[in-house]
Amino acid sequence: MISAGTPLFTVSELAAETDRLFKALLHVDCTPGKSWDYEACRQFAPLTLEINRLKKEKDAVILTHSYVEPEIVYGVGDFKGDSYYLSLMARDAKAKVILFAGVVFMAETAKILSPDATVIVPDRGSGCSLADSLTGDQLRQLKAAYPDAAVVCYINSTADVKAESDVCVTSGNVYDIIASLPQARILFVPDRLMGENVRTELQRRGVAKEIITSDGTCIVHDVFDAAAVADARLRFPGLKVVAHPECTPAVAAVADFVGSTGAMMKYVKTTPAPYYLMLTECGLVGRLQVETPEKHFIGGCRLCPYMKLNTLEKVRDALRAPRPDQIVMLDEDIRRRAARCIDRMFELAPKD
Known part of the structure; x- marks a missing residue:
């Protein structure tokens, strides 16, 4: 996994980083066919060490959406959360470089709010069906x-x-x-x-x-099925069903809770239940497995193919020397008008 240009790290640095990653990702089991066991963390360690070193050298911050892979969120992310929280972090960022591990419209939002920063996206193909x-x-x-x-x-x-x-x-x-x-x-x-x-x-x-x-x-949320929810309730007594408002009205009607990514996390963390069915992207389940290891999730989540285009290798390469297609550029008139639209959201949104 280490390329020819990767700096060398000491055995103790690699061991300490492997232990850190393994401790953080121990309970994650949200992506079929992928593991976060000790050997996987040992393979991630050189990349996370280099990325975190590059952040300091380049005065960069990494914004990570909850839907990207856990090794990115917990290995190199400076801020992790949903679109609203990350919009706030983008607005308030003072870094010279903002790398957005998410999808392109999110990186555009970061550029709208932080026009003087260099905003980069690891994979320009990370679109969004919406x-x-x-x-x-x-x-x-x-x-x-x-x-x-x-x-x-x-x-x-x-x-x-x-x-x-x-x-x-x-x-x-x-x-x-x-x-x-x-x-x-x-x-x-x-x-x-x-x-x-x-x-x-x-x-x-x-x-x-x-x-x-x-x-x-949304190609993730529009496929969940109310009949599958009814079947899950029969198989798992006491189940709490948590859905995103991008789901169909039929699914929303049979869920115990419907809310944003951040609201879903808060609900699971504060609502006792023997089991949870998360009708959203699997990355959120991975975060909950890390942050609430005592909770039990029965599956049912879906993968976003766009979010999963983000990898540690792409993050590393974009920080090393971003290609022109990885740098987010916006027409200034469009940026200013879009900024007014987002600023209006900040004005009208309820204050916690």
Whole structure:
């Protein structure tokens, strides 16, 4: 695994790093066919040591989404979490270099909020079925059809779409922000299923809004099935089912809890149950296995092929000498308009 250009580390440094990784990843078992045993950690150690050394040399921080592999999150990540938290960290970062281990729209968000930093992404192919489902041109056409609507974009969207929107939202603040808007009609993009779940939740809260959506969905969350949830409840008495609002309304209706990545983690950590079924990406299960090793998860999660394009080798190479395609560049007019959209989210989001 060590390439010709990799610096040498002492036996004691490698042993200490292997022990650190093994202790952190001991309970992880969320990706079929992949292991985080001691031998795997021994193989990761030269890479994590080099990456952490490069961060210091280049004044870099690494933002890691919860869906990327645990050896990245716990081996080299400076900040780990969901889109909203990482947006805050990107906004407040003072580093010269921001490496975003996630997907491209997240790296774009980091560049929007930290324009003076060099923002890099390990794999330019790490797209998102939601973000890639709608372009700025397509949104302009929708806006022309609904000129009286407030345009609300989910954070899983491109910089072009954010630049055309009035306010950005995350799965954690979407209900409160939409409820606070004066417009009765809301054009919500790009997630159709989340839009349907928002409509249902606002009706439950007694908030009268007409929600119009585009037709994007998440390839991870749109495949979960309500019948499978019913079967799991029969096999595991006392099971708690935790779902993301990108799931179908049918799945959301039979879940015990529906919430953002951060909210799902908080729910599992604070809600006792003999078993948990996580209807989300497997990386979140990996984090919970690390941080709540006493909890029991029965499987059912799905892998995001885009998130899994992030590897330690790609992170290392991007920090060493990023290729032009790994450096996130944005038109300044688009960046400024997108920044206003995100700043509006920060203004309207509930303060904890």
